[in-house]
Amino acid sequence: MNELDEEGRQKRLEALAPDLLADLEADDEGDDHPLPDLPNAEEGAVRMRLAPNPNGPWHLGSARMPAVIGTYKDRYDGWMLCRFDDTDPETKRPDLAAYDAILDAIDYLGFEPDEVARASDRMETYYEHARELIDLGGAYTCSCPAAEFSELKNSGEACPHREKAPETTREEFDAMVAGEYDAGEMVLRVCTNIEHKNPALRDWVAFRMIDTPHPREAASEHRCWPLLDFQSGIDDHLFGVTHIIRGIDLQDSAKRQRFLYDYFGWEYPDVTHWGHVQIDAYDVKMSTSTIKGLVEAGDLDGWDDPRAPTVASLRRRGIRGDAITEAMVSLGTSTSNVDLAMSAIYAANRERIDEETDRAFLVRDGVEKTVVGGPETGEPPVHPNHEDRGVREIPVEGAVLIEPDDVPANGERVWLKGYGCVRHTRDAFEFVGTDIDVVREEDVPVVHWVPADDNRTVLLRTMEGDVEGRAEPGIASRDPDEMVQFERIGFARIDAQNEGETVAYYAHS
RNA sequence: GCUCGGUUGGUGUAGUCCGGCCAAUCAUUUCGGCCUUUCGAGCCGAUGACCGGGGUUCGAAUCCCCGACCGAGCACCA
Numbered sequence A: 001m002n003e004l005d006e007e008g009r010q011k012r013l014e015a016l017a018p019d020l021l022a023d024l025e026a027d028d029e030g031d032d033h034p035l036p037d038l039p040n041a042e043e044g045a046v047r048m049r050l051a052p053n054p055n056g057p058w059h060l061g062s063a064r065m066p067a068v069i070g071t072y073k074d075r076y077d078g079w080m081l082c083r084f085d086d087t088d089p090e091t092k093r094p095d096l097a098a099y100d101a102i103l104d105a106i107d108y109l110g111f112e113p114d115e116v117a118r119a120s121d122r123m124e125t126y127y128e129h130a131r132e133l134i135d136l137g138g139a140y141t142c143s144c145p146a147a148e149f150s151e152l153k154n155s156g157e158a159c160p161h162r163e164k165a166p167e168t169t170r171e172e173f174d175a176m177v178a179g180e181y182d183a184g185e186m187v188l189r190v191c192t193n194i195e196h197k198n199p200a201l202r203d204w205v206a207f208r209m210i211d212t213p214h215p216r217e218a219a220s221e222h223r224c225w226p227l228l229d230f231q232s233g234i235d236d237h238l239f240g241v242t243h244i245i246r247g248i249d250l251q252d253s254a255k256r257q258r259f260l261y262d263y264f265g266w267e268y269p270d271v272t273h274w275g276h277v278q279i280d281a282y283d284v285k286m287s288t289s290t291i292k293g294l295v296e297a298g299d300l301d302g303w304d305d306p307r308a309p310t311v312a313s314l315r316r317r318g319i320r321g322d323a324i325t326e327a328m329v330s331l332g333t334s335t336s337n338v339d340l341a342m343s344a345i346y347a348a349n350r351e352r353i354d355e356e357t358d359r360a361f362l363v364r365d366g367v368e369k370t371v372v373g374g375p376e377t378g379e380p381p382v383h384p385n386h387e388d389r390g391v392r393e394i395p396v397e398g399a400v401l402i403e404p405d406d407v408p409a410n411g412e413r414v415w416l417k418g419y420g421c422v423r424h425t426r427d428a429f430e431f432v433g434t435d436i437d438v439v440r441e442e443d444v445p446v447v448h449w450v451p452a453d454d455n456r457t458v459l460l461r462t463m464e465g466d467v468e469g470r471a472e473p474g475i476a477s478r479d480p481d482e483m484v485q486f487e488r489i490g491f492a493r494i495d496a497q498n499e500g501e502t503v504a505y506y507a508h509s
Numbered sequence B: 001g002c003u004c005g006g007u008u009g010g011u012g013u014a015g016u017c018c019g020g021c022c023a024a025u026c027a028u029u030u031c032g033g034c035c036u037u038u039c040g041a042g043c044c045g046a047u048g049a050c051c052g053g054g055g056u057u058c059g060a061a062u063c064c065c066c067g068a069c070c071g072a073g074c075a076c077c078a
Helices: A006-016 A018-028 A060-075 A096-108 A123-135 A146-154 A166-177 A228-238 A248-264 A288-297 A311-316 A321-329 A342-353 A437-442 A473-477
Strands: A047-050 A079-084 A115-118 A139-142 A187-190 A205-209 A224-226 A243-247 A270-274 A277-279 A338-340 A358-360 A362-364 A367-372 A399-402 A413-416 A420-425 A428-433 A456-462 A465-471 A483-486 A490-498 A501-508
Touching (some): A047 A243, A060 A079, A060 A243, A060 A277, A060 A311, A079 A096, A096 A311, A123 A139, A123 A166, A123 A187, A123 A205, A123 A224, A123 A228, A123 A248, A166 A187, A166 A205, A187 A248, A205 A228, A224 A228, A228 A248, A243 A248, A311 A321, A338 A342, A342 A490, A342 A501, A362 A456, A399 A413, A413 A437, A456 A473
Parallel strands (some): A047 A079, A079 A115, A358 A483, A456 A501
Antiparallel strands (some): A139 A187, A187 A205, A205 A224, A362 A465, A413 A420, A456 A465, A490 A501
16 A cells, blocks of 8 residues: 555545545635634625735735735635725825736735725815814814824823813814925824824824825825824724734824724724734845835846745746735734744745756856767656657757866766766767666756757846856747746746847746 | 733744643745646645743643743823
């Protein structure tokens, strides 16, 4: 039994005990979820949202949001909103191209929002709720300079504006909406508890004035903008969100918003806060503003530069979105900070593409050696596990290139994969034969090679920088977007076929 | 300084609420073996962890106390 391979065992088991096999299969498909159950989740009634800030295309960390939230949506047959929280036209200025780039990224990761909204389209709704809150006595306009208020707040003292009549606040808030104040002159504060033991929760700002117009035409007239705690809090209720998942930096936000929910008599959604993700393997810091700066300065070729820790970069390298999703989901939702190893993404991707990806030879920094006395062509398989896909006929024409590290010492042998064994003598390769036993029994190393003349220049773009090499001639007929595995180097996505040169993006080994 | 949260192998994760089935799960990494005219692939296997100290208990990764370390908030950012 142990001598059989997996498939053989299955067949054997099928013959001996069909019932047992059925049981085994049922176990395989058990409802094993990588993520913990959502609290109070009801099948078909889970409503969640992604709330990206469209201030730039996504870095890799952002992929966690759709990966986890989308996975929950699918699992509970729920509903998912993508709401762009674009209420700061100045310090987190929206990038008009990012709205679509983000929707694209969500699609690439394998999910589709049931609804898309932009906070900057919903300003009247926020104003209305602000007015309602004022009438409930839950907010007051305040003209204290920020630093002054901060001092009062830290010592637990109210500012004089807190005692204002709601009518006055109403008037002043209407003036804010009308744009009658400049930035910094007036804010609307939510009345919480000025002596709350956590200073972060005391009378927080709900609306402030911003002079810079919003980049979206439709929102460019507004000067009075809500802050996230207000905007997001109101929207989550209005959209019927039942479950919120977001970063630990927003832990106090939930507590601030509860004051709002209490005034309105609403029930706060179930909320989960997760820690920050870091990703190993990158030199570039994973922050939208850092990447934006590097792209603008020309240090990166764009958001999809292979060195950039972005969703677009992995996509261009030929990594499948669902591989990223799988790796992100495996991080779970714990509140501690986590490090995601790129190798986890690579492993998930390799599992998906290995069987279907054809092999090819690529030689970097090729060393040329004349080949004496061998056959005219080498014929390595297109895919070693799939004989039916045939062989690649590679002409040798008397000389090959191999990588410097693979050149054997004088007098030693090497096996040119798909060709045969050669011996290094007097600066040339002398053909020895095609008896594979030398590899089996005498440990002759197996290496890849390309013809010295009939080859194709390849620019391989990697995380560590660009590498030039020569590939077997067949690489020129690969279509852009196809994947190949350069044997002993790794998987790569064909990006472009230029005049005399193939451009490929390196994915992983 | 005030407030809140966290700490399981190199990495991530399960288990912690309701102590025993946990000498701790799964994946990845690393290492080793195997297969293949012999892939940095695949298959098989191995190494490897409960932050520290006390306490409760027949029994603690799990409960309690103290400490260390890490992080977040205290913004007219999200």
